[in-house]
Amino acid sequence: MSEQLLTVRDLRKSFRVPGAGKKRLGALDGINLDLARGETLGLVGESGCGKSTLARTLMMLERPDSGTVRFDGIDPYTLRGKELLTFRRRVQMVFQDPYASLNARMSAGEIIAEPWRTHRSLYANRRDRDMRVRGLLDLVGLGAKAADKYPQEFSGGQRQRIGIARALALNPDVIICDEPVSALDLSVQAQVLNLLNELQQQLQISYIFISHDLSVVRHVADRVAVMYLGRIVEHGGTEPVFDRANHPYTAALMSAAPKLDAAQRRERILLRGEVPSPLNPPSGCRFRTRCWRATDVCATAPPPAAVDPLAAGHSAECYHPMQSEDANAVTMSA
Template identity: 55%
Template sequence: MSEGTGTAWSRQDVILKANNLKKYYPIRRGVARRIVGQVKAVDGVSFELRKGETLGVVGESGCGKSTLGRLLVQLEAPTEGTVEMEGRIVKPGEEMRRLRRDVQIVFQDPYTSLNPRMTVGDIVAEPLLIHKNELNLKGRERDRVKQLLDQVGLNPEHINRYPHQFSGGQRQRIGIARGIALNPKVLVCDEPVSALDVSVQAQVVNLLERLQRELGLAYVFIAHDLAVVRHISHRVAVMYLGEIVEVGDKNQIYNHPMHPYTQALMSAAPVPDPVLQAKRQRIMLSGDVPSPANPPSGCRFHTRCWKAQPNCVTDPPPLIMRGEGPAAHPASCHYAEEMEVVTG
């Protein structure tokens, strides 16, 4: 059961699964463009997503969150590892075409993710036309587009307008309408509210929650705003330098973090109460984030960790259950221990 959500899941409910996903980008130098190294953007990520669930993915910039999202929808081919959709490994061909219908993505920037030369109607209708043989709309694409615009809170009569005639929040609603056009089962949201004003962020998050209830969608919600992730997610995965270092339901992660990096993240999130904020212990990390082209040996966080011991330098910690009782959840730290977090 996902604590605090009232929803129970079983292993039979798993709809999307990542198995040891890796994405390495070659580093080329010289006139001959020889490969002299690799940027390990995503390095061995595995997780399960269940029907109707929202999995939040958090971490600092450059940790591999967005690359992971692109791997899930096969916009990037993994260097190693596989993606399973309802128990079937996605391969090029018909399996890939099926994944395109079942797993869609909402991009971060509503200003660059919509083609300025296309009308809103053409943008939202594009996936319908590509998959028209499977959908069997029989020329009713325009009616479907109007239905989608109305579903995301836009005026269907604005179907012939262009993206520049809409605000940022409205453009993101258009992106969401495009994302749900094929009735997908999973929607990957790659920082969908980070480019929007705070008041508009709340509207878009509420829209996503309503669509999840109405359509039974499962979300992979990628963000760096801890408050937004806590509000919308059932479970949370914390990424650091291409790896998942901790995963659990949102109450476990926010109230009982085990990994030192997660504890530092939570201590940095402000509380809207000056009395409680004064009681909080702020964890200040030393040093800079290492380069993903040359990640540290052993535990990747050991160069900034106040708990680091000699074995942290040589032995990579496995992502296994840590702690006891209801607060127990997987964390990859040799010296993981629960830290109580003061929340508002």
């Protein structure tokens, strides 16, 4: 069994909105997730569902309203001073836009070395720092000579490699990848994804991989969590979630994903209506106002987990899971 690295339970985060009175925008509503060492967790969902807020909270850029986060058994929100500084290096981020995330006035070597201005204990002297920069550039496939070049001299894919090298500079345990290949051409996407996979195998890094592209998530993720309006509505191993979607929202997402193989194509599920406002979410199941399977019970209370006995760890928050037509396919748990 893989070593559990990150555990999140009942995480909640809301924001005050000017002009909304006492109402608060609920960005995260009872998030539960786990991440093992060396594992990739794919995080998918529509824009505004809370993916970026979850990433910012795990990066400790936002403080949760309630819930627990345990990183290697430690509650990071209780740390102060040097302990907090030491912890912060363990979770790094690769950003979506490789053009906006790099300082055009700094060379590639300076960009990669910038985190060491804060974490000086990670290198002995300037010569050691320069050697580490060259080593990281070699590791991401750019070569040591790239250290003296500036971002505008690189392609988009090369810039993203610099961003990855910068994230690796602090020897992190977890890297949060926020749409890291969405701005790249398809051929370049494959190169960057293969690089991330090679680095994971070599360094045993864990990834939280945020993406709208389901084909990319299926390629890179070991497990998938599907978010809708601040909640994780379905999670499990990548193949069970993609092949046996239990939540109607997940099924709709999968039906919209393009398929090259005609045999794998599904009938398109068109969702009705708009995503409800997080300021005034529906009672009970938050997806019920757009769900073609919804009944009166869906408005009464948040649904329990529907556990798929055919796939360990695969469950969905739904009163009427998609696989329920199959005899004994789904059992409900409180």
